[in-house]
Amino acid sequence: MIASPPQSRYNLDMPQKIIIVVGLGASGLMAAGTAAAAGAHVIGIDGQTYTGRKLLITGSGRCNVTNSASREDFIKAFGAGGKFLYGVFNQFFSPDLLKLLKTLGVDTVEERGGRLYPASQKSKDVRDALLNMCTAAGVELRLGQKVEQLVIEGGVCKGVLVAGKLTEADAVIVATGGKSYPLTGSVGSGYELARHAKHVIVTPVPSLVPFEVSESWVKELSGLALKNVELSLFHNGKQLAVAFGELLFTHFGVSGPIVLELSQCLVPILRQMWDSGHRDFQHWNLGMTAELNLKPALSATQIRDRLQREFDQNGKKNLGNILKTLLPSSLIPVFLKLSGMAEDKVGHQISAAERTQLQTLLTALPLTLTGLRPWEEAVVTAGGIKLKEVDPKTLESKLVSGLYFAGEVLDIQGDTGGYNLQAAFSTGYVAGHSAASQTIT
Ligand SMILES: Cc1cc2nc3c(=O)[nH]c(=O)nc-3n(C[C@H](O)[C@H](O)[C@H](O)COP(=O)(O)OP(=O)(O)OC[C@H]3O[C@@H](n4cnc5c(N)ncnc54)[C@H](O)[C@@H]3O)c2cc1C
Known part of the structure; x- marks a missing residue:
């Protein structure tokens, strides 16, 4: 289905439906704009004084809006939650998003790994375009107001409470995000709203x-x-996963794409920890270790031969200099320290045992993982509203009618590369469209 144009289409013969969107991040802005363009009167409420705070910092301020991957690869990028997104992506997928952004004046460019960014390289342009879509379609913005509770009567969502005051609606879309980067406004409050509607929350x-x-x-x-x-x-010596790509050393440990990718496989372990009362993810005692292979393209024999050749050909050169052909210079003092070998040892003095030791450091540099960085530095939240309790075609709650969910508040989380924002935009579109098309009871 192709995205709706960003203008309002009021039908004066029908009572205008009132829809509240709680949270105006990526998914909420899309939900609000879509519902308003479909003719509803939309009230968009956000606890922050400006919209899309997290959207503005995505992709280091460049906003990796989506990915050119196929639908099948998208589904895979979301692991267990991927299947839920079939119905959503059938209604609004990456080509629809790119087309909509273009209509709103945002051209995009594709980069390495199929990642798509605004051509201007500014996330603000994406946020502004979505906000303009909302205002052009008549969305009423209520900023700096936190929704405290959903009002539910007889299994139907009737509105929300803000500062104890009721705002009534025919439908409510909860798009409050997860718990990570709480300064952006995503503080996990959507889970409390959903619990009030008796939804199960998969431990975030x-x-x-x-x-x-x-x-x-x-x-x-x-x-x-x-x-x-x-x-x-490795977990207690057993290999959990391997990732290939870029790694960054930091003042506290390791980061970068492959580290973020590997952190995803810890989700079940972290959840078990949390559920059994061990909630300090920064200081765990889990027996987690890692090994860094600096030469993954070479086999063990190739590395052994390469080292031997370097030592034979540079018999009179010192080890520090020989290692320059194999390593970035800042790693050389570390290698020398870890191997216990003197920097001024020359090539022909290096024994077979010492060569093997260097080979091990090159292919399995050991790291002891003492914990994760805090919520403030997690790109996404794994967990959220249990998917079985949400209709995958409309994103309406199966427990409370007139209640919809969109974005990271749901138990969906994908890889880096534009997958998470696409999921937020797609679920926002579907929730907005379904809420606006629902018959008023
Ligand atoms: C540093 C960083 C970089 C990222 N980069 C990328 C990237 O380049 N590409 C990508 O695909 N993904 C990226 N992500 C992930 C992506 O930003 C999120 O998955 C996405 O923003 C989720 O959108 P959302 O609408 O569900 O939630 P959010 O964007 O978090 O929005 C939730 C909104 O709800 C509001 N809110 C919460 N509770 C209430 C309440 N009770 N009442 C009123 N308002 C409330 C909040 O103030 C907030 O505005 C990044 C994340 C981070 C942290």
């Missing part, structure tokens, strides 16, 4: 989040980014 845990490590040498490398490396994650 931080995901796409960096790791803290205990090795002190890591701090010396703060700022060093390594491309084409491989990181393996």
Whole structure:
């Protein structure tokens, strides 16, 4: 289905439906604009004094709006929650989003890995375009107001309470986001609203989040980014997952795309921890370790031969200099410290055992993971409103009629690369469209 144009289409013969959208982030702005364009009177309420605060910081301020991946690859990028999105993506997918953005004056460009960004490279242009769509369609904005409770009577959502005052509506769309980056306004309050409607909340845990490590040498490398490396994650010695790509050393540990990717496989472990009362994700005692392979493109034999050749050909050169052909210079002091080998040892003095030790450091540099960075640094929240209790075609609650959900408040979370924003926009569109088309009871 192609996205609706951003102008209002009022039908004067029908009573105008009133729809409240709680939260005006990526999904809420899309839901509000879509519902208003379909003829509803929409009241958009946000606890923040301006809209789309998180949207503005996405993609380091450049906003990776979506990905050119196929629908099947999109579904895969959401793991267990992916199947739920079939019906949603059938109604509004990446081509629809790009077309809508173009209509709103935002051209996009594709970059590495199919990631799409506004051509201006400014997330503000995406936020402003969606906000303009809302205002042009007549959305009534109520900013700096936090929704405290849903008003539910006889299994029907009748409105919301703000500062104890009732605002009535024919439908309410909850688009309050998750719990990560709480300064942007996503503080998990949507879970409380949904609990009041008797919805089950799958325990929210931080995901796409960096790791803290205990090795002190890591701090010396703060700022060093390594491309084409491989990181393996272990739990009590058992390998959980491997990721290939870019890693960044920081003052606290490791970050970067492959670290964020690997953090996703910890979700079940973190959830178990939380549910059993261990809630300090920054200081866990989980037996989590990692190994960094700096030369994943080479086999063990190739690395052994390469090292041997370097030592044979540079018999009179010192080890510090020889390692320059293999490593970024800031890593050399770390290698020397960890191997216990003297920098001025020359090539022909290096024994087979020492060569093997260097080979191990090159392919399995050990890291001890002591915890995650806090919620303030998690890109998404894993967990949220249980999907079985939401109609995947309309995003209406199966428990309370007239109540809809959109965005990260649902138990859906995807990889980095534009997947999460597309899910927010698509669920926002479907919730807005369904709420506006629902017959008033
Ligand atoms: C640093 C960072 C970078 C990211 N970059 C990307 C990227 O480039 N591409 C990508 O695909 N994804 C990215 N993401 C993820 C993406 O931003 C989120 O998945 C997406 O914004 C979720 O949209 P949402 O509408 O569900 O929630 P949000 O955008 O979090 O919006 C929720 C809104 O609800 C409001 N609210 C909450 N509770 C209430 C209440 N009780 N009453 C009233 N208002 C309320 C909040 O103030 C907020 O405005 C990034 C996330 C972070 C943190």
